[in-house]
């Protein structure tokens with residue numbers, strides 16, 4: 131199909147300068163408007179998206195524009211300004227954050243379901259573009275899906291940043307930290323600069339980039355769309371945001387779904403990293419076991435071993451070998467490089483554990499590496515840091531939420547190492563968290579929020595808590611403190627591997643979500659769901 135020209139062609143313009151043409155056009159347009167007003171209900175039938183976008187819902191204070199289309203889905207965009215400090219308007223003056231919004235309308239929706247994808251630091255706008263259709267297929271047409279870039283994140287302004295621009299980030303952000311002990315002298319020295327650069331770059335707004343402020347921002351968003359009750363679905367760190375919201379605004383928490391749970395008690399008043407990784411090894415072994423069970427046709431990697439244990443042994447040995455000797459990949463004079471253990475393990479294997487739908491690809495990459503060929507994985511990963519968001523929203527939020535700075539942390543390197551190594555070394559992926567401990571030690575921005583999680587909070591409606599049995603970063607054990615925090619809340623356990631309920635297909639979960647959102651039905655205590663499809 132040809133593309134529509136973006137500019138009006140000259141003929142149209144010339145015709146418009148002719149007075150009689152203009153008069154007739156005017157009358158015609160008037161008739162169309164009158165006709166459209168009479169037929170309004172027909173015109174706004176679901177499916178006619180371009181027309182429907184111009185409809186403004188009752189009580190809404192903001193207007194929406196069609197977003198720049200992404201992935202072929204129809205969305206509308208808007209934004210709201212939020213005070214810098216919700217809890218002390220005096221401190222804000224006229225300073226604000228601007229929060230961009232995105233919405234996918236539901237064909238027969240009246241309520242907005244607010245979505246947060248996690249991180250912290252992930253963009254709700256990008257998430258809805260990438261996963262909106264999947265969420266829609268789970269919950270149906272009865273809700274608008276509304277998401278946003280939280281303060282400090284992505285397209286929100288000002289952006290949480292420790293660098294004046296992208297070139298400076300590229301230059302100053304390099305530091306080795308993925309080998310806890312060996313890299314620690316460098317990480318320790320680097321972080322001292324990092325902390326100073328963060329507060330210098332962000333200035334006054336730095337200390338208001340935190341989760342309780344973002345929770346309050348969601349009330350500004352609700353006000354903008356004329357909705358009193360919170361309907362919310364938050365994934366991963368989004369479960370922390372959801373718990374924070376429900377703790378701060380229990381009376382407005384009508385339907386709060388938290389999916390892939392973070393322990394809020396540890397997040398705000400301790401360290402959550404150790405608990406976060408209690409099941410990571412299990413997911414890694416689960417991946418290999420499922421591969422072996424699937425057999426050589428569905429998972430060719432399994433052909434190199436005669437038992438699941440042997441497969442684990444061969445894969446781990448090949449990782450050890452790679453640690454000692456990186457592989458070279460050469461395509462041509464402009465495309466070549468090294469595949470290093472650190473990149474493979476933390477930027478390829480760890481993210482793949484989140485999503486079983488990528489396990490086939492992961493297995494095939496590992497298979498090729500074991501056969502000595504790293505080309506495909508090198509090309510697929512681009513040899514990039516998988517965790518780089520292009521801003522420091524994640525760091526600001528984590529460091530400002532929790533216990534940071536000299537009041538809580540010993541200031542020398544060795545004492546910090548002695549504290550953190552036993553917390554992190556139980557997980558094969560623990561070193562990914564090494565850097566944040568040094569950042570906590572050096573952080574000099576004061577905590578400005580007063581939220582502390584409580585047990586036994588009574589919300590307007592019980593919370594729905596979803597967790598897989600083995601989640602690589604938000605383990606099932608973290609669901610229990612969430613249940614203790616919120617009276618009547620229920621845990622639904624999805625018997626499978628992966629990060630959050632959306633990493634697997636389960637019609638059982640879809641039904642529970644549907645009943646909860648539409649009718650408010652709360653599942654039985656200790657409900658379990660099965661996964662619909664196999665992993666390979």
Ligand SMILES: *[C@@H]1O[C@H](CO)[C@@H](O)[C@H](O)[C@H]1NC(C)=O
Pocket residue numbers: 223224225
């Ligand atoms: C905010 O207030 C300050 C001082 O009160 C003033 O100088 C500044 O122009 C104001 N900024 C905006 C965007 O209104």
Ligand SMILES: *[C@@H]1O[C@H](CO)[C@@H](O)[C@H](O)[C@H]1NC(C)=O
Pocket residue numbers: 176237238271272
């Ligand atoms: C929503 O609209 C679709 C058709 O547009 C209809 O099939 C469906 O039953 C409606 N759902 C509800 C809950 O009203």
Ligand SMILES: *[C@@H]1O[C@H](CO)[C@@H](O)[C@H](O)[C@H]1NC(C)=O
Pocket residue numbers: 399582
């Ligand atoms: C925070 O943690 C400390 C140390 O574990 C504990 O003594 C204190 O009671 C906790 N505070 C709150 C508000 O939970």
Ligand SMILES: *[C@@H]1O[C@H](CO)[C@@H](O)[C@H](O)[C@H]1NC(C)=O
Pocket residue numbers: 461462463464465
């Ligand atoms: C080198 O290989 C890369 C990756 O396959 C390709 O995109 C690029 O066009 C190649 N460049 C040359 C000069 O052949």
Ligand SMILES: *[C@@H]1O[C@H](CO)[C@@H](O)[C@H](O)[C@H]1NC(C)=O
Pocket residue numbers: 503504505506
């Ligand atoms: C490595 O794999 C790539 C992509 O599958 C292939 O094109 C290349 O020929 C292989 N190299 C060797 C040395 O087998």
Ligand SMILES: *[C@@H]1O[C@H](CO)[C@@H](O)[C@H](O)[C@H]1NC(C)=O
Pocket residue numbers: 551552555556
């Ligand atoms: C983790 O560190 C502790 C203390 O240094 C040590 O006793 C333990 O054996 C280590 N565990 C692993 C799995 O390396």
Ligand SMILES: *[C@@H]1O[C@H](CO)[C@@H](O)[C@H](O)[C@H]1NC(C)=O
Pocket residue numbers: 486487633634635663664
């Ligand atoms: C879930 O189903 C979709 C569509 O059938 C499929 O593309 C996806 O890979 C499945 N996910 C998993 C984890 O099986």
